[in-house]
Amino acid sequence: QVQLVESGGGLVQNGGSLRLSCAASGTIFFIYTMGWYRQAPGNQRELVATITSDGSPNYVDSVKGRFTISRDNAKDTVYLQMNSLKPEDTAVYYCNADFGPMGLEWGQGLQVTVSS
Numbered sequence: 001q002v003q004l005v006e007s008g009g010g011l012v013q014n015g016g017s018l019r020l021s022c023a024a025s026g027t028i029f030f031i032y033t034m035g036w037y038r039q040a041p042g043n044q045r046e047l048v049a050t051i052t053s054d055g056s057p058n059y060v061d062s063v064k065g066r067f068t069i070s071r072d073n074a075k076d077t078v079y080l081q082m083n084s085l086k087p088e089d090t091a092v093y094y095c096n097a098d099f100g101p102m103g104l105e106w107g108q109g110l111q112v113t114v115s116s
Helices: none
Strands: 003-007 010-013 018-025 034-039 046-051 057-059 067-072 077-082 091-098 104-106 110-115
Touching: 003 091, 003 104, 018 034, 018 091, 018 110, 034 067, 034 077, 046 067, 046 077, 057 067, 077 091
Parallel strands: 010 110
Antiparallel strands: 003 018, 018 077, 034 046, 034 091, 046 057, 067 077, 091 104, 091 110
């Protein structure tokens, strides 16, 4: 059984920084695209950033220039470096990984709160 464990959430001030980590564990042969999603109260879960197995990133427009997604394939871990945080970034953040034939998995969710 594969699971994703997230860490690094918390409360920061407007303009601050935070780094989220998500490590996959279990029987893993290959991880395709990994990503981060977020869900604010009253909103649908939205895509924040994705990164392919060879390191090609994509971002939602609202975080471009502020967030950086990266991955360490040797550690089966994806990161999200968040800089210049805004109150609008407040949400529960979920990591996601595509394991191909083994399917998709989600992290448990991390609360990120940015005070104004």
